[in-house]
Structure formats: C-alpha cells, structure tokens
Amino acid sequence: MALELSQPSNNDDLLNCIKQHCQFDFSGYAPAFIERQLQRLAQRLAAGDSAALLAWLQAKPGDRSRQLRDAITVNVSSLFRDPSFFLSLRRQLLPQLAQRGRLDIWVAGCARGEEVYSLAIVLAELDLLAHSRIIATDLSHQALAQASSGRLCGLIASAEQQRYQQAGGRGQLKAYFEHRNGQLYCRPQLLAAVQFVQHGLPQALLAEPVALLICRNVLIYFGPALKQRAIGLFEASLMEGGFLCLGDTEAVCGLMGPTWLELETLGLFQRRPEL
C-alpha cells in the first residue's frame, strides 16, 4: 500500500502568503474558524473554492494579503455591548483604579470603535476622561480606520439607549454624537484621549504597563496555545493590581495562572499585587 504524504492545503498556502506579506500569523487561530472564514471569502472574493482564492491572492500578493487579513477578522460590535460589563467598570473598576492617579487603558481588538466610544462615555460621566490615556488597537486596518474616524456604523435606537441605561447611564446617549454629512459621529472631545494603533496579538506593544486592559470577544477565535500566549502578554502589560476584562464566553478556564484573581463578574480578572 502506498503511503499518503500529507500535502500542504490551499488554506496553509493562503495563511503563509499573509504571513509573508503582512507579518501576521493566523496559524494559531481555531481551525474551524479559519476554515469557515476562508470558505466564505473564497465565494465572496474569488467566486470559487480555496484554489480560486489562492489564485486570486497570488495575482497581487502584497495588496491582497492585507485585504484578506482584514477580511478574515469579524469586526462586529455595538455600543454598550454587554451592559453589565460597563456597569462594573462604572461602579467598581474605574473608581478603584482612579485612586492611583492617571488611568492608562489598552483596548485590544477594538473593532470599529463602539467599545472605545462606550468606555469614553463612562469615563466622561465619572469625570475621569481628562485623567485617562487610552490606546485602542486592532489587527484589521479597515476596522481601525473606521474606529478612528469616530463614525458610527449604525444608528442610536431604543436598544442602544436601553443598554446605556442598563450600564448606569442617566442621560441621553445621542448627546455624545453629532450629525455630519448625514452620518453620526462620536463627539471629538470624547476621543481626544484615544490613540488608535494597528496591532496584532500576541505581539508585544507597550513600553509602560497599563492599569486596565480590555480585550473582549477576541480570544474566542484563538486556539488554546495562542490564547495562552495572549494571556502571557496581558500579564506583562498590566500593572500589579490592574484589571483584565475578557468577554464572558472566552473559555480561558485552566489557562489563567496563579497571577490572576478571578472576580465575580464573568470574564473579569485582577493581576494580583506581588505578595
């Protein structure tokens, strides 16, 4: 019987091309997620299967690798997504951290901006915005361009207002946005403290540790080894006693070492102060 030699699949070739041209490696992502996204993109970008997508990519590998890298990512978000998280920020985490002085915050995987805008609103309402410095990062260049423009993807309807109120907001969410050229934009003063930077986890980013690190609904796409590396980076990037906020379905059970204290709210961890 002839031995079957394993052949590199088209998916491996696609990911290798992105790695070569964008210096970003998707190989640690959950295989089912990558398979699903590449199948979808093969239809959308090349009207065919993974072989057609590979041919499309190889025709212009530089530009199209960046396009494909961005398209693999899922950039959905919303204002005050998971209001109970923003309520914990408002009532517990931010007031506690603010006692130490200036608040340095990293929002990793900020997508198209709604999460950062929501955070800035809570900081403004706590009178902490002027004392805060926020770095908002995402792998997707396209998503980040949208986030930094301040332009909101959707509308502010009753669902958004309701989530804002569930997150402890007392005013009108609309008041934080303004109309320009028929579009809704976050008011510039809210974003004055925010720096938007393109960055892919788990690459190192910060020289100085932050007090609060928010990375929600990003690790869900990673395989266990990549999650572990990202958590190692978070540990190195947070100051002692600082908070790490993950999404509530991130499945990091067994990956958080003794450095982390799990808080009562799902997905919230504190970096233990040194004993």
Ligand SMILES: C[S@@+](CC[C@H](N)C(=O)[O-])C[C@H]1O[C@@H](n2cnc3c(N)ncnc32)[C@H](O)[C@@H]1O
């Ligand atoms: C589903 S969105 C989550 C947005 C927001 N954090 C929230 O919870 O609403 C996931 C975001 O993570 C970004 N992302 C995926 N992999 C990443 C990586 N390795 N490094 C940084 N961002 C990444 C995607 O581009 C996408 O914008």
